[in-house]
Amino acid sequence: MADYKALEDLVIQVRRDILRQVHKVNSGHPGGSLGCTEFFVALYNELMERNENFTMDGIGEDLFFLSNGHISPVFYSVLARAGYFPVEELNTFRLLNSRLQGHPTTHEGLPGVRIASGSLGQGISVSIGAALTKKLNKDKHIVYTLCGDGELQEGQNWEAIMYAAGNNVDNLIVTVDLNGQQIDGATKNVLPLGNLKAKFEAFGWDVMDIEKGNDLKAIVSGMKKAKEKTGKGKPVCVLLHTVMGNGVDFMMHTHDWHGKAPNDQQLETALSQNPVTLGDY
Amino acid sequence: MKIVQMKKYTDTGKKDTRSGFGDGLTELGKKNKDVVALCADLTGSLKMDEFKENHPERFFQVGIAEANMIGIAAGMTIGGKIPFTGTFANFSTGRVYDQIRQSVAYSGKNVKICASHAGITLGEDGATHQILEDIGLMKMLPGMTVINTCDYNQTKAATIAIADYEGPVYLRFGRPKVANFTPADQNFQIGKAVQLQEGTDVTIIATGHLVWEALQAAETLNEKGITADVINIHTIKPLDDEAILKSVKKTGCVVTAEEHNFLGGLGESVARVLASYHPAPQEFVATQDTFGESGTPEQLMDKYGLNASAIVSAVQKVTARK
Numbered sequence: 001m002a003d004y005k006a007l008e009d010l011v012i013q014v015r016r017d018i019l020r021q022v023h024k025v026n027s028g029h030p031g032g033s034l035g036c037t038e039f040f041v042a043l044y045n046e047l048m049e050r051n052e053n054f055t056m057d058g059i060g061e062d063l064f065f066l067s068n069g070h071i072s073p074v075f076y077s078v079l080a081r082a083g084y085f086p087v088e089e090l091n092t093f094r095l096l097n098s099r100l101q102g103h104p105t106t107h108e109g110l111p112g113v114r115i116a117s118g119s120l121g122q123g124i125s126v127s128i129g130a131a132l133t134k135k136l137n138k139d140k141h142i143v144y145t146l147c148g149d150g151e152l153q154e155g156q157n158w159e160a161i162m163y164a165a166g167n168n169v170d171n172l173i174v175t176v177d178l179n180g181q182q183i184d185g186a187t188k189n190v191l192p193l194g195n196l197k198a199k200f201e202a203f204g205w206d207v208m209d210i211e212k213g214n215d216l217k218a219i220v221s222g223m224k225k226a227k228e229k230t231g232k233g234k235p236v237c238v239l240l241h242t243v244m245g246n247g248v249d250f251m252m253h254t255h256d257w258h259g260k261a262p263n264d265q266q267l268e269t270a271l272s273q274n275p276v277t278l279g280d281y
Numbered sequence: 282m283k284i285v286q287m288k289k290y291t292d293t294g295k296k297d298t299r300s301g302f303g304d305g306l307t308e309l310g311k312k313n314k315d316v317v318a319l320c321a322d323l324t325g326s327l328k329m330d331e332f333k334e335n336h337p338e339r340f341f342q343v344g345i346a347e348a349n350m351i352g353i354a355a356g357m358t359i360g361g362k363i364p365f366t367g368t369f370a371n372f373s374t375g376r377v378y379d380q381i382r383q384s385v386a387y388s389g390k391n392v393k394i395c396a397s398h399a400g401i402t403l404g405e406d407g408a409t410h411q412i413l414e415d416i417g418l419m420k421m422l423p424g425m426t427v428i429n430t431c432d433y434n435q436t437k438a439a440t441i442a443i444a445d446y447e448g449p450v451y452l453r454f455g456r457p458k459v460a461n462f463t464p465a466d467q468n469f470q471i472g473k474a475v476q477l478q479e480g481t482d483v484t485i486i487a488t489g490h491l492v493w494e495a496l497q498a499a500e501t502l503n504e505k506g507i508t509a510d511v512i513n514i515h516t517i518k519p520l521d522d523e524a525i526l527k528s529v530k531k532t533g534c535v536v537t538a539e540e541h542n543f544l545g546g547l548g549e550s551v552a553r554v555l556a557s558y559h560p561a562p563q564e565f566v567a568t569q570d571t572f573g574e575s576g577t578p579e580q581l582m583d584k585y586g587l588n589a590s591a592i593v594s595a596v597q598k599v600t601a602r603k
Contacts, residue, residue, distance in 0.1 A: 057360050065356075106388050114359050116388045119379050125349045126384055129356020129364075132341065136317070137360050156380070159346035163353070167341075 002046050007216050009277035010081060011041050015247045016280060017077035019270050021093040022261040028094060028102070031257035032148065033074035035179050035214070035242040039146070040078040042219040047227070049141060054084055054111040062141045063130055065115055067123020068148035068177065069103035070259065075113075076100050080281070084112035087281040121154025123147050124174055128164050131172045142230055145174045150182030153191050158203075164235040165204030173226050173236045178213070179244040181255035196239060206234040213242035248273055282506035288478055290462045290496055296433035298454035298490075299397040303328025304433075305440025306365060306395075310336050313363065313444055319354055320367045321347045326456075327367035327397050351377045354392045355384035363444055364392050370399035370453055371412040374419060385449050386422040392450075393443050394419075399429070399453045400540035401568065401585055402490060402578035411573035417545020419451040420518045426471060427518040429453040429539075429547075431492035433461040435515060438469035446471055453489065455540075457578040460493045463513075472516045474524035480508030483596050484528040484535045488514045488547045491538035491566065491587060498592035507596060517547050522554045529555060533603050535563040536595040540587055543567035562602035564595040 014037050022028035044050070048062040066075050073093065080087040085099070092098035099110040103118030115126050127145040134141060151157070164172060176196065184190045193199075200207045206229045210222035222238065229236045244258070245251025248270040251262075262270055309316045310332045318332050319341040333340040343350040347368055354364035366373065373396035374381070385392045396415065403411045420427045426448060430436040436454045443450045450471075463475075477492070478499050487495035492513045499509040510528040514521065529535055535555065537548035548565040555561050568585050582588045 059360060063359070115355065115390075116383050119383045122348075122352050122380055122384050125352020125380075126356035128349075129353035130359045131356070132353065133357045133360035133362050136338070136362065139360070156348040156352065159344075159349035160352065163343060163346065163349055166344075 002220055004216055007041055007045060010045065011037050011216065012274045013276070013278040014041060014074060014077045014081065015274045016271055016276065017090055018073040019248070019262060019267055020280065021073045021076070021090055023267045025094040026261045028073055028261060029070040029259045030073065030261065031181070031244040031251060031255065032068065032071040032177065032179065034246050034248060034251060035244045036071055036146065036177055037074050037247065038214050038216050039175065039219055039240060040074050042216055042223065043144060044078050044082045046220050047223050048144065056114060058114065059137060059139055060141065062144060063114065064144045065123050065127045065130070066104060066117055066146055068120060068146065068151050069117030072100070072102065072104050075104055079112035085110065090281045120148070120151040121156040124157055124160035124164070127172055127174070128160055128169050131169050134171055142227060143172050145172070147174065147176055149176055149178045149180065149193060149196070150187050150190070152176065152193055152196070161200065161203045161205065168233050169235050170231055170233050173230065173238060175238040175240050177242055178239050179242045181244045181258065183255065183258050185255055200237045204234060205237045206232070207237045207239065209239045209241065211241050213240040214246045283508065284503055284506065285508050287500065287503055290477070292460035292462050294461060295458040296461045297456060297458050298430055298433055298436040299326070299456060300328050301430070301433040301436030302395055302397065302440050302452070302454055303331065305437040307331040307335065309441055309444050310339065315361055315363045316365065316444055317341065317357060317362045318365045318367065319343055319350050321345060321350050321372065323368050327395070329367050347372045347377045348380045351380040352384050355388060355390045358390045358392060365395050366392065367395050367397070369410060370396035370415045371410055374415040374451070375412060378418060382422060386425050389424060390449060391447055393452060394450065395440070395452045397454055398456045400455060400490070401573040401581045401587065402455050402457045402540060404456065404578045404581065405575050407575040408572040413542045413568050413573065414545060415453065416517055416539070416541045416547065420550065424449060425518065426450045426516065428471065428516050429489040430515050431489055431513055432459060432463050434465050434467060435463045435469065438467050439515065442469040442471060455490060459490055462493060472519045472521060474521035475513040475515065476510065476524065477513055478509060478511035480510050480532065482507045482509060482532060483600055484510045484512065484532045485538065485592060485596065486512045486514055486525060486535060486547065486551055487538040488517060490540050494589040495538055495592055497589035498596065501589065501593050502596055507600065509596065514547060517550055520550050520554065525551060525554050526559055529559055529561050534561050534599040536566060536592060536599055537563065538566035538592050541567055542570055544570055562599050564599040566591050566595050
């Protein structure tokens with residue numbers, strides 16, 4: 001049984017990390033990061049089987065790929081707090097000579113990152129490749145991917161979605177961050193995604209929803225169900241219904257904070273809504 | 282007039298370079314269990330059938346979806362596989378530039394992008410399929426090795442050699458049957474130029490299908506009393522600066538020859554070396570910032586000035602500029 005108090009404390013601390021990272025450099029993407037905080041915390045601390053030491057090959061462990069790389073603040077915070085690198089390094093987010101580039105990359109050798117992402121739509125393909133190699137290596141572990149909903153407007157995703165179903169890549173769980181927002185506004189206004197569940201199903205995926213995508217218990221139980229669906233011939237898609245900017249009242253339910261940092265006063269307000277739990281970096 | 286004794290190169294029978302790739306891949310399949318192959322609905326054209334037949338579990342048909350193929354290949358390296366992707370050069374580069382840039386080159390993945398039907402000698406299909414910009418696209422990517430082989434034997438040797446090299450590689454070859462004249466047992470060294478002829482009047486630096494043409498040109502020139510260093514640059518990046526400079530310091534002028542646009546190709550890479558270390562007159566045998574068109578490979582090479590006679594003319598021009 002998961003220690004939800006500890007996970008909740010971690011969620012609040014990660015929110016603080018996200019806000020402080022983007023505030024310091026006055027750039028970055030807090031909205032999507034906050035919306036996926038509970039998912040990342042649950043994934044890295046409750047769901048994935050992970051080896052003690054990071055290796056690029058990740059043999060004998062579950063892998064995670066972030067396709068929508070702009071939500072790097074949440075990825076970096078959760079990786080640091082899971083022990084991949086010192087939490088103090090979050091101080092270097094987006095600074096010159098940092099391993100914490102604006103978008104995640106392997107280029108500077110940051111432990112925990114296995115592919116560069118930022119230019120959207122490439123993560124599912126990469127994850128399929130890693131999943132195929134796991135099969136060739138007779139490694140029974142799972143490959144997890146997170147992509148944005150707006151990101152599914154990129155055509156490469158649908159090549160990948162077609163391939164994975166057509167080739168029974170069933171050791172793959174793709175989670176879609178369904179927050180309905182993108183830079184220019186609501187996805188339904190920018191380019192409607194239609195019925196994603198029906199679309200994934202029509203391509204041959206096993207699809208499920210997690211309606212409470214910002215609720216730790218719902219995420220953990222939902223993702224465990226998703227894991228049970230693996231190994232049965234179909235790739236698995238989880239539609240994670242989230243609220244962009246979750247946990248900071250003035251950032252919620254809007255695309256305004258997709259790629260904008262809070263000013264000093266806004267930071268103070270946001271942090272006051274998320275008092276320190278584990279300690280700031 | 283001096284006429285010197287030249288090294289003799291024999292065409293052992295015309296063969297396509299893509300078959301060199303296919304046969305190299307077949308050999309790799311037998312000796313390296315980590316080699317996997319991906320193809321975007323052109324298995325026969327890329328000569329990948331034998332690998333597919335021998336190792337169905339290591340062959341991945343991705344359909345007409347090149348972007349996904351590059352992404353999958355990048356992902357497959359995680360866990361130790363060595364993916365070889367196969368499609369036409371146009372669809373291996375221009376169509377998937379961003380996927381190669383981010384998921385392969387910037388991510389430093391050990392993917393071998395193997396591209397057939399490069400250049401104008403693809404022939405009758407016309408300009409939509411005849412990419413003349415791919416060397417430029419690929420050489421601009423940091424960390425990308427760019428190889429353009431000249432015949433069947435060299436393509437086979439290069440295919441085998443790149444599996445042992447850790448890092449992204451673009452391997453460019455073609456469709457037509459051309460002279461096969463390099464040794465079957467050659468030791469292919471990435472980044473190492475091959476000196477084919479020794480001369481003192483001009484340096485001819487050629488890559489791909491133009492290497493054989495350069496040898497023919499050198500013979501013609503010899504009869505006219507002009508002796509040429511002929512250098513086969515199979516690796517455009519990293520470029521063998523040392524071999525180029527050594528030769529040009531001796532001859533004082535250069536002709537570069539390639540089946541590619543003069544913008545972004547081998548010629549520009551050579552010009553960079555000369556401008557930096559040893560300025561010298563240079564002429565470019567290459568397409569002149571134009572698209573191709575339908576025709577037979579021979580007709581096209583003639584019309585676009587990519588053959589031995591074009592090289593001879595360029596040499597006469599460049600030697601006059603010394």
